[in-house]
Amino acid sequence: MAASGSSRRSESDVAGFTASPQLAQALQQIVVDLVELHLQGKQAHWNVVGHNFRDLHLQLDQIVDDARESADTIAERMRALAAIPDGRSETVAATTTLPAFPPGEASVSTVVDLTTARLRATADTLRTLHDQVDTEDPATADLLHAIIDSLEKHAWTVSAENRST
Numbered sequence: 001m002a003a004s005g006s007s008r009r010s011e012s013d014v015a016g017f018t019a020s021p022q023l024a025q026a027l028q029q030i031v032v033d034l035v036e037l038h039l040q041g042k043q044a045h046w047n048v049v050g051h052n053f054r055d056l057h058l059q060l061d062q063i064v065d066d067a068r069e070s071a072d073t074i075a076e077r078m079r080a081l082a083a084i085p086d087g088r089s090e091t092v093a094a095t096t097t098l099p100a101f102p103p104g105e106a107s108v109s110t111v112v113d114l115t116t117a118r119l120r121a122t123a124d125t126l127r128t129l130h131d132q133v134d135t136e137d138p139a140t141a142d143l144l145h146a147i148i149d150s151l152e153k154h155a156w157t158v159s160a161e162n163r164s165t
Contacts, residue, residue: 017081023136024083026129027074029095030144031085033125034071036096038064040118043101050108056161060115063154067122070147077140097125112161119155123148 019027045060075085098121101114126148134141 017137019078019081019083020136023081023133023140024078026132027078027081027083027140028085029097030126030129031071031075031078031087032092032095033097033122034067034074034147035087035092036098037118037122038067038071039092040098040101041067041115044106044111044115047105048108048111049105052108052161056108056111056158059154059158060111063115063119063158066150066154070150073143073147074140077143081137081140097121109162112158116155116159119151119158123151123155126151 041060041064045057045064048056048060071087075087078085098118101118106114126144130141130144130148133144
């Protein structure tokens with residue numbers, strides 16, 4: 001880098017930040033779990049039945065949209081850091097940390113519990129990897145903050161459906 005008050009830097013002196021293999025792997029795990037959350041949210045959306053179906057059906061759409069947008073944000077951040085995200089179905093199925101979603105129809109109360117668990121599991125992935133990401137790239141860690149906030153807010157609002165006072 002040129003010293004203060006000296007001439008401009010040349011192109012060869014300007015390099016972008018590149019993610020280490022460890023940072024790339026951490027971000028890959030986050031992308032995978034967000035993609036899986038998106039897919040499981042759609043499965044729940046299509047197959048939820050029972051009292052308050054419509055409200056949960058619509059809420060699941062918001063969760064799916066947020067998970068998809070968050071996965072895209074982190075995958076694009078990976079590309080900006082010269083890392084390559086892998087969101088192929090076989091990669092997601094083989095590497096997600098989320099519990100499997102059961103097939104078939106499920107009652108509103110069951111979907112509330114299943115969805116809450118998956119939201120919390122995804123938030124846990126981000127929280128678990130946050131400090132590692134922050135150590136190497138605080139700018140990316142800032143993106144994780146917003147996603148964690150969104151996931152935990154969704155977990156709260158979904159879980160409230162099965163609570164009573």
